[in-house]
Amino acid sequence: MDTAHPLEHSANDYRQWVSKLVSDADAWSEETVLATLHSRDRIQHQIDQLAEMPDEETLPPRFWLDLAEADAAWGRQSDRLRAIPALAGWRKSVHPPEHHWWWYPPDPEPPKEALAWLWGGLTIAMLTISLALAQDIASRFTADTPGVWSSLGAIAPVVLTLFASGGALTKVGQQALENLLSTRGSARKNWAKIKFALAFALALGLFCFHSLGLPRIAAAYNQQGEEQYETGDWASAQNNFQQALSLKPDYPEAQFNLGVIYEEFQEYDKAQNEYLKAVQGGYLPAYNNLAHLYMRDGNYDQAIPLLLLALNSPKLQQQTSELEYVLRKNLGQVRLEQGRLPEAETELLEAIRIGEEIDPSRPDAYCLLAQVLEQQPEGATEPTAPIPTARETWTQCLQYANRPEDDRWAGLARAALTTTETPAYAEPSQ
Numbered sequence: 513m514d515t516a517h518p519l520e521h522s523a524n525d526y527r528q529w530v531s532k533l534v535s536d537a538d539a540w541s542e543e544t545v546l547a548t549l550h551s552r553d554r555i556q557h558q559i560d561q562l563a564e565m566p567d568e569e570t571l572p573p574r575f576w577l578d579l580a581e582a583d584a585a586w587g588r589q590s591d592r593l594r595a596i597p598a599l600a601g602w603r604k605s606v607h608p609p610e611h612h613w614w615w616y617p618p619d620p621e622p623p624k625e626a627l628a629w630l631w632g633g634l635t636i637a638m639l640t641i642s643l644a645l646a647q648d649i650a651s652r653f654t655a656d657t658p659g660v661w662s663s664l665g666a667i668a669p670v671v672l673t674l675f676a677s678g679g680a681l682t683k684v685g686q687q688a689l690e691n692l693l694s695t696r697g698s699a700r701k702n703w704a705k706i707k708f709a710l711a712f713a714l715a716l717g718l719f720c721f722h723s724l725g726l727p728r729i730a731a732a733y734n735q736q737g738e739e740q741y742e743t744g745d746w747a748s749a750q751n752n753f754q755q756a757l758s759l760k761p762d763y764p765e766a767q768f769n770l771g772v773i774y775e776e777f778q779e780y781d782k783a784q785n786e787y788l789k790a791v792q793g794g795y796l797p798a799y800n801n802l803a804h805l806y807m808r809d810g811n812y813d814q815a816i817p818l819l820l821l822a823l824n825s826p827k828l829q830q831q832t833s834e835l836e837y838v839l840r841k842n843l844g845q846v847r848l849e850q851g852r853l854p855e856a857e858t859e860l861l862e863a864i865r866i867g868e869e870i871d872p873s874r875p876d877a878y879c880l881l882a883q884v885l886e887q888q889p890e891g892a893t894e895p896t897a898p899i900p901t902a903r904e905t906w907t908q909c910l911q912y913a914n915r916p917e918d919d920r921w922a923g924l925a926r927a928a929l930t931t932t933e934t935p936a937y938a939e940p941s942q
Contacts, residue, residue, distance in 0.1 A: 519558045520575055526551040527582045533592075534585050542598050548586070549602070552614045555579070583614075590617035631704035638711035645718040652726065652759050730760035737769060746773055764793030771801060780805060796822050796831055800839050812846045819843045833869045840866065841877045848880060853888045860884060861899075875921045878909035882928065903929065 529548040532539050562571075593599065594617040608615040737752030750773045756766040771786030784805050790798030799822035806815035822828065822839050844859035860881040867874050885902035900908070906928045913922035 517571060519555065519562065519571065522551065522555045522558055523575060523579050523582070526555055527578065530582050530586045530589075533589060540592055540596075542596065545593065545596055545599075546602060549614060552583075552586070553606075553608070553612065556612065586614060591620070593617045594619075628704040631708045635704075635708045635711045638708065638715045642711065642715045642718050645715070645722050649718070649722060649726070726759045727763075730756040730763055730766065733759065734763070734766045734769065737766075741769070741773065746776055749773055762793060764790040764795035764798065767793065768795050768798045768801070771798065775801070775805075780808075791818070794827070796825060796827055797835055800835065800842060803842055807842065807846060807849075812849055815846055816843070819846070833866050837863050837866045837870060837874065837877070841874075841880065844877065844884075845880050848884055848887075853884050856884045857881065857888065857899075872914060873912045875909040875912035875918050875925070878905050878912065879921045879924050882906045882909060882925075886928075 526548070529544070529551050533544060533548060599615075599617075603615055606615070610616065733752045733756035737749040737756065740746075740749040740752065750770065753766050753770040753773060757763055757770065760766070767786045767790040771783040771790065774780070774783035774786060784802065787798045787802035787805065791802055799818045803815035803818040803822075806812070806818070819839055819842055823836070823843070828836060828839075840859045840863035844856045844863060847853070847856035847859060860877050863877040864881065867877055882902045882905035885899070885905060906925045909921055910925035910929065913919070913925065
């Protein structure tokens with residue numbers, strides 16, 4: 513009488529089918545393979561039933577060892593099973609669950625790339641560079657000016673880099689990317705190269721943003737600061753100039769603008785430092801403002817080289833007429849203070865000529881020229897063109913002193929016109 517458990521009979525049939533397929537390559541017909549698969553299905557069904565009947569007798573350990581050995585032998589036939597053309601059609605008909613592994617031979621492992629170690633090292637290097645760039649970008653956005661855009665600029669590159677690093681270096685990230693590329697066999701074979709390409713693209717993107725994007729954003733902050741300065745919002749303008757310099761430290765225009773703000777706040781030492789930085793960057797307006805600060809302190813010997821360098825610079829042709837006007841006016845004022853009156857007269861006359869192109873006209877060169885004419889003896893120079901008298905020049909100064917910042921010059925002109933009688937020594941200009 514046969515007392516063996518039905519599950520043992522099924523397992524014995526399954527082992528026979530597997531043994532036949534393992535030992536005889538000619539036995540790999542579709543009928544034999546399908547019979548083997550159904551045999552393993554039957555075993556699994558009986559095991560599931562056995563698990564639901566706790567009072568059923570326990571199978572001996574030998575049974576489970578033999579089944580495990582048969583499964584291992586069948587698992588080693590994955591390449592042959594995968595080569596059966598009808599396998600995909602069988603799965604559509606039978607709909608075996610995914611945990612029935614014998615129906616789903618695993619794909620072969622892609623061959624290891626010979627230079628995988630090199631690509632891996634380069635990937636780590638690219639990610640290290642990306643992280644350094646991201647940290648530098650974030651530090652620039654968090655320097656001085658709070659706000660939504662500053663916060664986004666600080667957070668976004670770091671999050672992107674950490675996400676990319678996790679994707680390339682952590683198991684979870686690698687699995688996610690592998691699943692994404694699972695439909696492309698060539699991609700799986702070149703996984704090390706793909707990781708390097710992604711890391712390189714990230715590093716290149718951050719580098720381009722660092723070298724091209726940050727200067728553009730800095731220019732936007734600087735422009736906004738200039739607009740705020742024109743409207744009198746100096747505190748906001750200062751914040752924007754500082755943010756521009758945080759994003760682009762070697763930004764002469766922003767350094768100059770920040771110096772102007774400090775000068776408005778009468779923080780002359782800070783203004784001088786910013787002007788010096790802008791001068792080192794070759795920004796011509798800063799030469800004039802720094803020279804003006806030196807003139808304010810009576811340091812004419814320091815002011816003159818700055819004014820001469822700016823006036824002789826080829827870049828001056830690219831600037832507005834107003835800059836050349838103030839440079840020549842300031843140089844004329846320095847020469848007046850030094851007592852070099854003919855040189856002062858020459859520079860101030862040229863400044864007045866240039867000032868005719870500026871709207872509104874400026875009074876300061878006229879007031880300075882009037883002082884030169886008052887101090888200069890008659891006939892000291894031989895003018896090539898008629899020169900007005902000092903009194904006429906004071907009158908012109910007062911005539912053009914229409915802006916609030918011209919009040920000082922208007923006061924000087926009124927005082928001179930009411931207290932002096934200047935003799936005419938040259939024909940008045942027409």
